[in-house]
Amino acid sequence: MNVLEIRDLGVDYQSNSGAVHAVDGVSLDLRRGEILGLAGESGSGKSTLAHAIGRLLRPPAAITGGTVTYHRADGGAVDVLGLRGEELRAFRWAELAVVFQSAMNSLNPVSTVGAQIEDVLRIHRPTMKRNARVERSVELLQRVGISADRRRSYPHELSGGMRQRAAIAIALALNPEIVIMDEPTTALDVVVQRDILHEISALREEYGFAVVFITHDLSLLMEISDRIAIMYAGRVVETGAARALHDTPRHPYTLGLLRSFPRLHGPREELLGIPGTPPDLRALPPGCAFHPRCGQALPDCREISPSLRDGVSCLLNEGKGVR
Ligand SMILES: Nc1ncnc2c1ncn2[C@@H]1O[C@H](COP(=O)(O)OP(=O)(O)OP(=O)(O)O)[C@@H](O)[C@H]1O
Numbered sequence: 001m002n003v004l005e006i007r008d009l010g011v012d013y014q015s016n017s018g019a020v021h022a023v024d025g026v027s028l029d030l031r032r033g034e035i036l037g038l039a040g041e042s043g044s045g046k047s048t049l050a051h052a053i054g055r056l057l058r059p060p061a062a063i064t065g066g067t068v069t070y071h072r073a074d075g076g077a078v079d080v081l082g083l084r085g086e087e088l089r090a091f092r093w094a095e096l097a098v099v100f101q102s103a104m105n106s107l108n109p110v111s112t113v114g115a116q117i118e119d120v121l122r123i124h125r126p127t128m129k130r131n132a133r134v135e136r137s138v139e140l141l142q143r144v145g146i147s148a149d150r151r152r153s154y155p156h157e158l159s160g161g162m163r164q165r166a167a168i169a170i171a172l173a174l175n176p177e178i179v180i181m182d183e184p185t186t187a188l189d190v191v192v193q194r195d196i197l198h199e200i201s202a203l204r205e206e207y208g209f210a211v212v213f214i215t216h217d218l219s220l221l222m223e224i225s226d227r228i229a230i231m232y233a234g235r236v237v238e239t240g241a242a243r244a245l246h247d248t249p250r251h252p253y254t255l256g257l258l259r260s261f262p263r264l265h266g267p268r269e270e271l272l273g274i275p276g277t278p279p280d281l282r283a284l285p286p287g288c289a290f291h292p293r294c295g296q297a298l299p300d301c302r303e304i305s306p307s308l309r310d311g312v313s314c315l316l317n318e319g320k321g322v323r
Helices: 048-051 085-095 114-122 130-143 147-153 158-170 189-205 218-224 242-247 252-260
Strands: 002-015 020-033 033-039 061-071 077-079 096-099 178-182 210-214 226-231 235-241
Touching: 002 048, 002 242, 020 033, 020 048, 020 061, 020 210, 020 226, 020 235, 033 048, 033 218, 048 178, 048 210, 048 235, 085 096, 085 114, 096 158, 114 130, 114 147, 114 158, 130 147, 130 158, 147 158, 158 189, 189 210, 189 218, 218 252, 226 242, 226 252, 235 242, 235 252
Parallel strands: 033 210, 033 226, 096 178, 178 210
Antiparallel strands: 002 020, 002 061, 061 077, 226 235
């Protein structure tokens, strides 16, 4: 059951030197309650896609086409890109919430973390009584690992990890169906990162929300995600179950990414990485955008732009794993 369906979505950034096609014909499903990881090199369009889904794009970004459909738990379908005004505001917190990399930027520095949760409740649940709001904020803070006495702390009084936990608690205030996490733990040290990721998994089990999770760290993504979508130059080039993608990558770019990161388990392998740099998004090479960097490219790859079929867009792929 899909909670979100993205079809043929395009997002451009207008610039003096031409339109940057940051997201180009992306179709992707988010299933109810799953963690979907978005991976890809810097500049591949992950954040732009996540911002488009959350209706957070600002000029010079503009949606050039496509649809995003949200399926309510009661079966109703919502045209996310068509939401305006009050409907959009309600959708943003109650149905979809976002946690950004820097909690410091999303938290209000002059308001305690408890007050920030209670504010969300006050605005969106006008009938909720004050003590019910306090109760809920304490419950949420405790649930993300912040003790009740920290409810009155200001963001600057908390450690980086605690601030990120607070940002997650705020995002969960209205029990959203979808939580978008854009590098939520990247600024934190590895131990704190892992703790928070385990917390996110546990919260997801408990509350049943779906997550779109973005991180540069593919091994981390493999651990936390149910499914993964790999982006290259604004397009999704492979999707699949995290395990399958890890064990039998089908796109040479996926393989390259996997080889760029040390594996957590199993024998150590040489970090081969991917030669070259991502293309200019104003003028993609003809054919498969990855072909100039692909060690396995065929002559046809220079001419034919493969579409995503059966979870992979690569001419080489005939159901076999790439080498
Ligand atoms: N305001 C902007 N104006 C012009 N181009 C932009 C703007 N913001 C992003 N871009 C371009 O859009 C492309 C996609 O960027 P995006 O941030 O979505 O990628 P990303 O995969 O999330 O990268 P990262 O992992 O570094 O966050 C990049 O080429 C970037 O240079």
